[in-house]
Amino acid sequence: MEREKTEGAARYGMVVDLDRCNGCGTCSVACAVENNVPPAGERANARNGISWLRVQRVEAAGEARAAFVPMLCQQCGDKTPCASVCPQNAVELDPGSGIVAQVPVRCLGCRYCMAACPYHARSFNWWDPEWPGRLAETLNPEVSTRTRGVVEKCSFCSHRLQAARAALAAAGKGAALAAEYVPACVEACPAGAISFGNLDDPGSDVARLAQAPGSFRLLERLGTGSKVYYHTEREWVRRLADGRAAAGDGRNHG
Amino acid sequence: MDERLVTRGLVRAPFRRFLLWLVPWVALLGLGVYAAYLCLALGLNQTNMDNRFAFGLWIYLDLTVIALGAGAFFTGFLLYVMKRSELKAVINSAVVIGFICYSGAIGILAIDVGQPLRAWFTFWHPNVHSMLTEVTFCLTCYLTVLAIEYLPIVLKNRRLRTVPSMLVFEHELHRVMAVFALVGSFLSFFHQGSLGGLYGVLQGRPFAFRESLAAWPSTFFLFILSAAAVGPSFVLVTTWLVSKVAGRPLARPEVFRLLAKVSGSLLIVYVMLKSIDTLVWLNRTAPALGARPARFYAFDPFGSWVLFTEIVALGLVPALVLLSERARRDPRLLVGAAFLACCGIVLNRFVMTVQTLALPTLAFDPFLSYAPSWQEVASFLAVVAYGVILYSLSYRYLNLFPQERELAAQEA
Numbered sequence: 001m002e003r004e005k006t007e008g009a010a011r012y013g014m015v016v017d018l019d020r021c022n023g024c025g026t027c028s029v030a031c032a033v034e035n036n037v038p039p040a041g042e043r044a045n046a047r048n049g050i051s052w053l054r055v056q057r058v059e060a061a062g063e064a065r066a067a068f069v070p071m072l073c074q075q076c077g078d079k080t081p082c083a084s085v086c087p088q089n090a091v092e093l094d095p096g097s098g099i100v101a102q103v104p105v106r107c108l109g110c111r112y113c114m115a116a117c118p119y120h121a122r123s124f125n126w127w128d129p130e131w132p133g134r135l136a137e138t139l140n141p142e143v144s145t146r147t148r149g150v151v152e153k154c155s156f157c158s159h160r161l162q163a164a165r166a167a168l169a170a171a172g173k174g175a176a177l178a179a180e181y182v183p184a185c186v187e188a189c190p191a192g193a194i195s196f197g198n199l200d201d202p203g204s205d206v207a208r209l210a211q212a213p214g215s216f217r218l219l220e221r222l223g224t225g226s227k228v229y230y231h232t233e234r235e236w237v238r239r240l241a242d243g244r245a246a247a248g249d250g251r252n253h254g
Numbered sequence: 255m256d257e258r259l260v261t262r263g264l265v266r267a268p269f270r271r272f273l274l275w276l277v278p279w280v281a282l283l284g285l286g287v288y289a290a291y292l293c294l295a296l297g298l299n300q301t302n303m304d305n306r307f308a309f310g311l312w313i314y315l316d317l318t319v320i321a322l323g324a325g326a327f328f329t330g331f332l333l334y335v336m337k338r339s340e341l342k343a344v345i346n347s348a349v350v351i352g353f354i355c356y357s358g359a360i361g362i363l364a365i366d367v368g369q370p371l372r373a374w375f376t377f378w379h380p381n382v383h384s385m386l387t388e389v390t391f392c393l394t395c396y397l398t399v400l401a402i403e404y405l406p407i408v409l410k411n412r413r414l415r416t417v418p419s420m421l422v423f424e425h426e427l428h429r430v431m432a433v434f435a436l437v438g439s440f441l442s443f444f445h446q447g448s449l450g451g452l453y454g455v456l457q458g459r460p461f462a463f464r465e466s467l468a469a470w471p472s473t474f475f476l477f478i479l480s481a482a483a484v485g486p487s488f489v490l491v492t493t494w495l496v497s498k499v500a501g502r503p504l505a506r507p508e509v510f511r512l513l514a515k516v517s518g519s520l521l522i523v524y525v526m527l528k529s530i531d532t533l534v535w536l537n538r539t540a541p542a543l544g545a546r547p548a549r550f551y552a553f554d555p556f557g558s559w560v561l562f563t564e565i566v567a568l569g570l571v572p573a574l575v576l577l578s579e580r581a582r583r584d585p586r587l588l589v590g591a592a593f594l595a596c597c598g599i600v601l602n603r604f605v606m607t608v609q610t611l612a613l614p615t616l617a618f619d620p621f622l623s624y625a626p627s628w629q630e631v632a633s634f635l636a637v638v639a640y641g642v643i644l645y646s647l648s649y650r651y652l653n654l655f656p657q658e659r660e661l662a663a664q665e666a
Contacts, residue, residue, distance in 0.1 A: 047304035047622075058618040069618070081458040087386035088375040106375060109298075109368020111308035112386050118458030118615040120306055124368065126299040148297050149368025218616065221544030222458055240617040 010178035011098035012156055013199035013227035014186070015209040016070055018237055020193035021055075023068030028053045030188030031072075033138065034157060036145050038129035050123040052154040053185055060236050067237045069230065070185070070194070073121040073154035074218060075100050077225025082113035082122070090151075098199075098227055099156045107150035114151060118219055119226075122153045157183035199227060216241065259413055259651045263659040265502070266650050276646065279639040286636020289629040290365050298368060300629040307611050311626040312366045314607040315634050317449055319355040320393075321477070321599045324485035325492075326352020326400060327442035330435035332486075332516065340512050343505040346407045347496070347654045348489045353400040354644055358637035360397060365633055385451040392445030399438040403431065407652050443478050450477025453606045460545035462610040464535060472531045473606070479527065483520035484599040486513040487576070487592035494589045496649060502662055504655040511582045514592060518576025521595055525569040532561065549613075553621040556609050564605065568598030 031037070031053040040049045053072040076082075076093075080100050083091040090106035091113055093099075102122075114122045128148045131139065139145065142159040146152050164179035178198050186196040197206035209215060210229040216238050217226050232238055260266050267275070293300045303310040329348040333341040364370045373390075380387045408414070409424035447470065453462040454471025464471040490513040497504045536547040551558040575581045575591035582588050612622050648654055 043299065045304075047306055048299070049305075056618060079457065081456065084381075084383045085386065085455065086381055087384045087390060088372075088379045089381045106372075106379065107369065108372050108375060110366075110386060111303075111368070112384075112452070114305060114308035115611060116456050116458055120615075120619070123305050124298070124308065126304075127297055147369075151368075219458075219544065221542070222460075223543075224458065 009096045009200075010198040011200045011227065012161070012197070013075070013098070013206055013210060013229065014156075014183075015195045015206055015215060015229040015231055017193045017195075017209075018067050018069060018230050018232040018241075019234065020191045021068045021070060021189075022191055023055050023057055023066075024190065025055050026188045026190055027070055027185035027194065028055055030184040031154070034140055034143070034184035035155070036139050036143050037152075038131055038145075039135065041127050041130065044127070048124075048126050050125065050152065052121075052123070052152070058237070058240060060240060063234075063236055067232065067234065069237075069241060071119060071121065072185070072228065073100060073156075074119050074224065074226030074228045075154075075156060077227065079224055081116040081118065081222075081224060085112045085116045087112070094158075097156075097158070097161060099158050099161070100153075101155060101158065102151065102153050104144070104146045104150045104152055109149040109151065111151060118222060118224070122151050124151050125149060157181070157185075160184075214238070256651075259411065261410075261412055261651075261653045261659075263662075264653070265662060272646070272650060276643060279642045279646075282639035283636050283643065286632045286634070286639060289632035290636065292629055293365050293633065294370070298366075300627060302625060302627040302630065304624075306622050307624040309607055309611060310624060311630045311634060312362050314604055315637075316359040316362055316366075317603040317607060318600050319637070320359050320449060321446065321481040321484060321603060322488040322596060323352045323355025323359075324442060324446060324481035325487075325489035326355075326403075326485070327396070327435075327438050328482045328485040328516075329489055329513075330403070331439040334432040334435035335439065338512065340509050343509045343655060343657045344489055344493055344513070346652070346656070347493060347504075349400065349403045349407060350645055350648045350652075350654060351489065351492055351641075353397075353404050354641040356393065356397045356400055358641060360393060361640075362634065362637055385448045385455055388448040389445050389452065392441045392448060396438055396441040396445060399434050399441065402427070402434055403438065406431065407648070407654070410653055411651055442481075446481040447474040447478045450474045450606075453610060456610070457543070458615065459610050459613075460540045460543040460615070461550050461613050462606060463539065463543060464531065465539050472534075476524065476528055476531060479520060479524045480599055480602060483517055483524045484595050485517075487517040487521075487572075487595040489513055490517070490592045491589060491596060493655070494585075496645075500649070502658070503665065504658050504661070506657055506661070507585075509657075510585075510588060514576045514582050514588050517592060517595060518573050521569065521573035522577060525565060525573055528565055528569065532565070550609075553613065556605075556612065560601070560605060560609070564598060564601050568594050568601055572598065 028051065035052055037050050037052060053070055056069045056071050058067045058069055075098065080093050083093050083100060087110065088106055088108055090103045092101045092103065094101055109124065111124055114124060125146055125148045129145055160181045160183060161179060164181035168177055168179050178201065182196050186194045195206045195209050197204040199207050199210060201207055209231060212231065214233050215229050215231045217229055218241055230241060256269050301310060326348045329341050329345055332338045333345050364373070367373065376387055376390045406424045406427040409420050414420045450473035451470055454464040454473030456462045464473050467475065490510055493505055540547045551561065572591040572594040575587055576595070581591065614621055
């Protein structure tokens with residue numbers, strides 16, 4: 001549940017330009033490396049592996065060109081479906097950033113939040129995480145690893161936000177300013193398809209792009225108030241992705 | 255060999271035959287305990303659940319056994335609150351079945367969660383907005399109530415009654431049992447409702463989401479009513495089944511007829527409300543969320559036949575049979591209709607759990623299927639085996655059916 005906003009609060013959001021995204025998957029890899037997502041085990045597959053950001057290839061009959069939709073936690077608003085269902089407050093909506101935080105150390109592993117999420121943005125640790133060989137040396141010390149039996153998901157790289165806030169404080173700029181930062185996926189995208197920033201700042205690129213014609217949110221009519229927007233000039237992609245087409249209508253090669 | 259433990263005047267199978275009866279169930283229990291060990295030691299990768307099918311066989315069957323176990327609270331409610339004293343004939347059996355259902359469900363839940371050792375967090379850091387919090391609190395409290403209700407039945411054992419302090423304790427427990435029945439009824443109404451609310455609040459799942467009445471989605475009330483309606487039917491079916499296995503009458507036909515009448519009356523109300531709810535959901539709730547209701551039934555095997563079967567074949571039909579006095583006098587129709595009513599709740603809980611997760615939410619989502627692993631099946635069968643063993647022991651050594659002795663004398 002969202003508490004009262006504090007001074008310097010922001011509402012971080014993202015706009016993904018689907019016409020620029022070529023499905024290379026760099027965002028997905030950068031996300032996994034940044035957030036200590038372990039390599040998939042031998043028995044893992046697309047349905048039980050851990051992925052904070054997956055790129056879904058979408059096609060429609062009669063359309064020659066496929067679309068690639070990066071799917072991550074949509075960072076829903078006040079009506080976040082997952083936060084209200086968690087029995088032990090392991091999911092929290094941060095009023096200072098609008099980021100939906102997952103607290104793995106509190107998680108019971110009941111997976112109710114996964115059933116509640118319409119975007120399938122959550123992963124359960126079905127196995128013990130393992131970094132074979134010297135891979136453990138690549139772990140990011142800023143992000144804690146998770147254990148078997150808990151749920152995890154995209155955090156909009158909130159550790160980078162903490163670092164940005166700390167830098168602001170160190171520079172004596174106080175808490176009145178909203179910290180500026182970019183998540184790993186935004187930084188890594190070679191096509192520059194992802195914009196990120198404060199949706200409450202009318203001067204920001206992300207706020208302007210979110211309101212631009214051709215921008216939409218996934219399953220808008222569910223009223224989740226998500227903060228991840230997508231943009232495309234292709235009507236069929238919008239129709240499929242914003243819920244105007246019926247569920248199951250498109251073809252998925254995720 | 256164990257005659258001194260068997261209630262005076264009751265005939266039970268020879269001890270060796272009883273042991274032989276237990277052998278396959280103990281073997282099944284052993285297999286299930288091994289499967290549960292695998293899940294706890296190696297993790298839930300031993301199941302066929304995944305990130306999309308986050309709930310599977312266990313949650314579905316947990317919901318089902320809890321609904322069927324409602325016979326315990328509702329029979330208690332009818333006996334102690336509504337003063338239907340005829341139900342004394344089956345209340346002990348209903349309590350044992352309720353205890354088995356609830357303890358089995360909680361046992362399975364302990365395997366189903368990824369971090370069972372953190373279960374206490376829900377009591378320490380509860381999210382009061384979560385239906386699962388309500389379920390956890392009520393289930394735990396009600397299992398405690400059931401254990402207290404079970405205790406005087408155990409204390410009535412022939413050998414235990416020879417200990418004076420046990421006799422006094424049992425007598426004192428009996429005096430306060432109405433209070434526990436009342437507390438149990440209150441807790442049960444709530445958690446049956448919360449289990450329905452688990453799905454009804456899922457705004458991200460238009461197939462499950464329902465509009466709210468007061469603070470709760472309509473599924474909250476429908477789950478209470480369906481459990482209360484089918485609970486007596488399940489008591490009826492199990493009493494009939496035990497009677498067939500034991501080869502002797504256990505309760506008078508009037509008791510069966512009363513259970514059937516109560517079940518039928520509640521079931522017809524449930525069918526009416528469920529039909530209204532379905533119409534509102536299909537015409538208003540789901541379209542408002544951007545869903546096309548026709549698509550809910552466009553993926554095989556979940557065609558519209560599921561809805562028809564649930565509401566008409568396993569709802570309206572058994573309700574009408576159970577309400578007909580003539581039909582209630584025919585034991586085959588009586589038990590058959592009660593059995594169908596039980597099947598209706600089994601299907602309803604399946605639809606709410608499995609169909610909800612199988613249906614795509616995004617347009618580019620595929621329809622998903624899921625088949626449980628042997629570890630999931632075996633773990634659940636262990637609960638069935640545990641239930642059969644505990645019930646068999648209770649039937650053998652405790653006086654579950656107070657009319658049994660009298661009916662046996664009449665037959666003799």
